[in-house]
Amino acid sequence: MIYSEDLINILKKNDISFFTGVPDSVLKNLSIHLDTYSNKYHKMAVNEGSAVAIAIGHYLATKKLACVYLQNSGLGNAINPIISIAHKKIYSIPMLLLIGWRGSPNSKDEPQHMVKGKITPKLLKLLNISFCKIKKTKDLKNLDTLIKKSYKDKKIVACLVENKILKNKKKKILNKYNSSNISRKSFIFELLNLVKRDAKIISTTGYTSRELLKIRTEKKIKKGKDFYMIGGMGHSLSVTLGMSLQTNKQIICIDGDGSLLMHLGSMYSCGFNKNLNLKHILINNNSHESVGGQITGAKQINFNKLSKSLGYKSYFRITKKAEIKFTLKRFLSSKNSSLLEVLVGRNVAEDLPRPKNLIKIKKNFIL
Numbered sequence: 001m002i003y004s005e006d007l008i009n010i011l012k013k014n015d016i017s018f019f020t021g022v023p024d025s026v027l028k029n030l031s032i033h034l035d036t037y038s039n040k041y042h043k044m045a046v047n048e049g050s051a052v053a054i055a056i057g058h059y060l061a062t063k064k065l066a067c068v069y070l071q072n073s074g075l076g077n078a079i080n081p082i083i084s085i086a087h088k089k090i091y092s093i094p095m096l097l098l099i100g101w102r103g104s105p106n107s108k109d110e111p112q113h114m115v116k117g118k119i120t121p122k123l124l125k126l127l128n129i130s131f132c133k134i135k136k137t138k139d140l141k142n143l144d145t146l147i148k149k150s151y152k153d154k155k156i157v158a159c160l161v162e163n164k165i166l167k168n169k170k171k172k173i174l175n176k177y178n179s180s181n182i183s184r185k186s187f188i189f190e191l192l193n194l195v196k197r198d199a200k201i202i203s204t205t206g207y208t209s210r211e212l213l214k215i216r217t218e219k220k221i222k223k224g225k226d227f228y229m230i231g232g233m234g235h236s237l238s239v240t241l242g243m244s245l246q247t248n249k250q251i252i253c254i255d256g257d258g259s260l261l262m263h264l265g266s267m268y269s270c271g272f273n274k275n276l277n278l279k280h281i282l283i284n285n286n287s288h289e290s291v292g293g294q295i296t297g298a299k300q301i302n303f304n305k306l307s308k309s310l311g312y313k314s315y316f317r318i319t320k321k322a323e324i325k326f327t328l329k330r331f332l333s334s335k336n337s338s339l340l341e342v343l344v345g346r347n348v349a350e351d352l353p354r355p356k357n358l359i360k361i362k363k364n365f366i367l
């Protein structure tokens with residue numbers, strides 16, 4: 001076990017005072033501290049590639065290392081700026097990658113995490129990134145040495161943190177949620193009642209997919225089939241687009257605000273397509289709820305103007321429970337690409353199932 005306060009102190013001693021990254025449940029106890037920092041010291045990124053780029057900019061402005069925090073599933077997003085810009089043989093820009101290691105050896109985790117967890121150290125070796133693993137306070141010494149090496153050699157270094165290692169000395173919680181009397185659960189239940197019999201639903205990473213699975217199983221709803229995007233965060237909309245271009249069936253994407261922001265450009269790919277019948281639902285809880293509730297700030301975005309300027313034909317919004325049925329019906333019967341934004345509060349069941357037998361799910365779903 002390691003206290004995140006001790007980790008932060010080691011970084012501070014090495015002149016690392018700026019953090020950027022994408023939240024992860026393994027690093028949640030660090031997020032709780034960062035949440036109180038101003039933008040000069042902490043800037044949450046929309047994806048891990050952007051986080052690496054922000055760290056590059058920080059170095060160019062200060063000659064100091066930034067700490068980029070991420071889940072190992074985000075390494076894929078990060079690789080392009082790591083290899084093409086920051087690499088020793090390109091601009092040689094140092095930084096520290098603090099990586100939440102889902103699917104580490106001997107841990108029990110979901111299939112997508114087990115696959116990535118196994119190759120994470122190999123990926124770092126392939127990228128020529130020196131790394132350490134921290135499990136106990138005394139391991140912070142190795143981290144200290146590694147950071148000094150990063151400054152000296154002007155090379156990226158990394159630190160792997162397994163699940164349940166980071167604790168806080170004082171109990172603190174992230175607690176800034178938008179208030180809404182709508183729960184994701186009640187919205188998804190209404191949606192399943194109103195979709196067409198042969199509808200296809202593609203749901204985003206995290207609680208949304210797990211909640212959809214739970215409602216469908218418990219209420220034995222047969223209408224529509226689901227494809228749970230357990231990984232590939234931010235790509236649900238593009239999967240939906242890929243299907244919608246080839247069929248006139250009702251294809252529905254259930255997105256989250258953190259996920260949508262991760263690859264926001266995919267909204268442009270869905271807009272300006274004549275006769276494309278794509279139904280995009282944004283469950284906006286203003287946070288990365290599945291990994292601890294870190295604030296995204298998506299509440300301040302005007303998705304009406306944004307979607308229209310990216311070529312969507314119509315926009316709908318649900319802010320109260322009483323509006324769900326009426327607005328959902330209008331949205332589902334609208335023509336062309338439409339966005340429905342649903343403002344929900346933080347409210348998730350404790351015992352959410354995880355999709356299993358993924359090949360069966362695919363066979364059941366495929367057109």
Ligand SMILES: Cc1ncc(C[n+]2csc(CCOP(=O)(O)OP(=O)(O)O)c2C)c(N)n1
Pocket residue numbers: 022023024025071073074075077204205206207208231232233255256257258259260285287288289290291
């Ligand atoms: C590339 C990548 N980075 C980070 C994660 C960790 N992660 C899983 S779910 C999630 C939050 C998603 O937020 P949002 O779409 O708003 O849905 P919510 O959790 O609020 O339901 C994050 C950051 C991931 N799975 N993949």
